[in-house]
Amino acid sequence: MLFLWHGNIQNKNVQNRPKSSMLDSEDQIQLNTAQLQQQRRVASLRRLQSEIDLLEKAYALQSQKVASIRKEWQLETDPSRKFQYSHQLQEAEQTLTELGDKLKALEQEVQAIADVILAVEQGIYVTRPPHEDKCYQAITQPGALIRIKAPQKMGKTLLLEKILNYARQQGYRTAKLDLKLAEVEILKDLKTFLQWICVDVADSLELEPQLAKHWQEVFGVNKNCTRYFQKYLLSSSDKPLVLAIDNFERLFNYPEIFPQFCLLLRGWYEAAKSSDHIGNIWKKLRLVIVHSTESYPSLDINHSPFNVGSTIELLEFNLQQVIELANQNNLGKQREQDLSAFMGLIGGHPYLMQQAINHLKNQQVTPEELLRLAPTEQGIFRDHLRQQFQHLQRNPQLELGYKKVVMTNTPVMLDTEVTFKLHSLGLVKLVSNDCVPSCDLYRQYFSNRLG
Known part of the structure; x- marks a missing residue:
C-alpha cells in the first residue's frame, strides 16, 4: 500500500474571490479536474487489467504447448525428429518467456496505478520541507520548469499530485501525461508521439483535439507541436497551463524521440523568456518533469531541459517524518520504538515504511517476528x-x-x-x-x- 501526503494548502487568492452562485466553464473544469484524473486512473487500471487477462490466457496456452512439445521431445527416439522437436521447444520457450516478461511489466504498471489511486483516496501526506514550498513558489513563476527526481517508490508521483492540486487552487489549468501508459507503438515514431501528447492534453482540458486544423504537414513535427500549443492550447485561455510529465525516464530507451522531445521542451522554456507577444503566450506554460534516474542519454547542453529550472531530489524520510506518517496512520505512541527498529532495517524508505506500519497496526505478528522474517520469502516485503x-x-x-x-x-x-x-x-x-x-x-x- 502506498500513501499520499496530506497538507492544508491555503490559497488567499481563491479565498478572497467574491462568491458566485454561477461558475464559469473553466472554473467548473478545474473543480472537476482532480476527480477526472482519478477516473482516468481507474479507466487505465481496467484497460491494463483486461490486457493482463488476455495475456494470462495466452501464457496458459503457451505453457501447455511447451509441455506438449517437451513431452514429444522426451519420447522421440529418431534423431532427426528429436532435433525438430528441440528447435520447436526452443522457440516455444522463448515465446513463453516473452509473454511472461510482458505480463510482469503490466502487473507492475497496475500495481503502481493502484497505489496512487489508493493513496489519493486515503489522503495521507507527510511534508518534506522545503520541497513543497519550493515547488509551490516555482509553479507560480511565468515559464517555470520543475524537475523532480528520485528512485522508484520514493513518492515522486504523489508530490506531483500535490503540485497539481496547488496549481488548481491558484486557478491554473492542469494536464498530466504518464509516459508509462503510452503504448509501445506510440513511442516508436516522433510524429505519433507528439500528436498523442497534443490530443491527450486537449482531452485533459476538455477541449476538442482540432489536430487537423493546427497540424500542417509543411512544417516539421516539433514545429507543428509548438504551433498547436501556442495557437490553440495556450491561447484558448488567459490562465496558466501546468503540463506535468511523469515517468519521463521511459523515453531514455527511445533515441528516435528522446533528443527531439528534449529539444522541444527546452525551446518552450526559452520561448517564455522573450518579452514579445509570443513570449507572453509561452509564459503561461509551466512544465513539471518527473523521472527516476539521472542516467539519461547525452544531450547538447543547450538542448536539454535537465540543466535549467528548479530541481527537487526526494530523499528518504527522517525519524520525525516516519513518526508523522505513523501518527496519520493512527499507529499509536507505543509503536514509536518499533519504528526505530524498522528504520535500522529499511531506513526511511517511504513505501517500505508504509508497509511496515500497516502490519504493525494489524498486531497479528509481533514486531520482533516481523523483523526476523523481513529479509526472507516469508517476510512482509x-x-x-x-x-x-x-x-x-x-x-x-x-x-x-x-x-x-x-x-x-x-x-x-x-x-x-x-x-x-x-x-x-x-x-x-x-x-x-x-x-x-x-x-x-x-x-x-x-x-x-x-x-
Whole structure:
C-alpha cells in the first residue's frame, strides 16, 4: 500500500474571490479536474487489467504447448525428429518467456496505478520541507520548469499530485501525461508521439483535439507541436497551463524521440523568456518533469531541459517524518520504538515504511517476528523484494554489479550505467561515485539470493 501526503494548502487568492452562485466553464473544469484524473486512473487500471487477462490466457496456452512439445521431445527416439522437436521447444520457450516478461511489466504498471489511486483516496501526506514550498513558489513563476527526481517508490508521483492540486487552487489549468501508459507503438515514431501528447492534453482540458486544423504537414513535427500549443492550447485561455510529465525516464530507451522531445521542451522554456507577444503566450506554460534516474542519454547542453529550472531530489524520510506518517496512520505512541527498529532495517524508505506500519497496526505478528522474517520469502516485503530480484535477473550486468555491492562492507565502484540503473531502482545509495546497499534489508536478502 502506498500513501499520499496530506497538507492544508491555503490559497488567499481563491479565498478572497467574491462568491458566485454561477461558475464559469473553466472554473467548473478545474473543480472537476482532480476527480477526472482519478477516473482516468481507474479507466487505465481496467484497460491494463483486461490486457493482463488476455495475456494470462495466452501464457496458459503457451505453457501447455511447451509441455506438449517437451513431452514429444522426451519420447522421440529418431534423431532427426528429436532435433525438430528441440528447435520447436526452443522457440516455444522463448515465446513463453516473452509473454511472461510482458505480463510482469503490466502487473507492475497496475500495481503502481493502484497505489496512487489508493493513496489519493486515503489522503495521507507527510511534508518534506522545503520541497513543497519550493515547488509551490516555482509553479507560480511565468515559464517555470520543475524537475523532480528520485528512485522508484520514493513518492515522486504523489508530490506531483500535490503540485497539481496547488496549481488548481491558484486557478491554473492542469494536464498530466504518464509516459508509462503510452503504448509501445506510440513511442516508436516522433510524429505519433507528439500528436498523442497534443490530443491527450486537449482531452485533459476538455477541449476538442482540432489536430487537423493546427497540424500542417509543411512544417516539421516539433514545429507543428509548438504551433498547436501556442495557437490553440495556450491561447484558448488567459490562465496558466501546468503540463506535468511523469515517468519521463521511459523515453531514455527511445533515441528516435528522446533528443527531439528534449529539444522541444527546452525551446518552450526559452520561448517564455522573450518579452514579445509570443513570449507572453509561452509564459503561461509551466512544465513539471518527473523521472527516476539521472542516467539519461547525452544531450547538447543547450538542448536539454535537465540543466535549467528548479530541481527537487526526494530523499528518504527522517525519524520525525516516519513518526508523522505513523501518527496519520493512527499507529499509536507505543509503536514509536518499533519504528526505530524498522528504520535500522529499511531506513526511511517511504513505501517500505508504509508497509511496515500497516502490519504493525494489524498486531497479528509481533514486531520482533516481523523483523526476523523481513529479509526472507516469508517476510512482509517479499513481493517487493521479488520484484527487485526480477529486475536484476533480466539484466546480467546489474545482477553481477549488485552482487559485488551486497557481498562487501565497503563502497564499490561500478560501471556508470550500471550505477545509475541500480540507483534508479532504489537498490543503492551513492557515496561519491561508489555504491552501497540502500538499506540492510537489501543487503541481507540479496547477499543470500546472489551469493
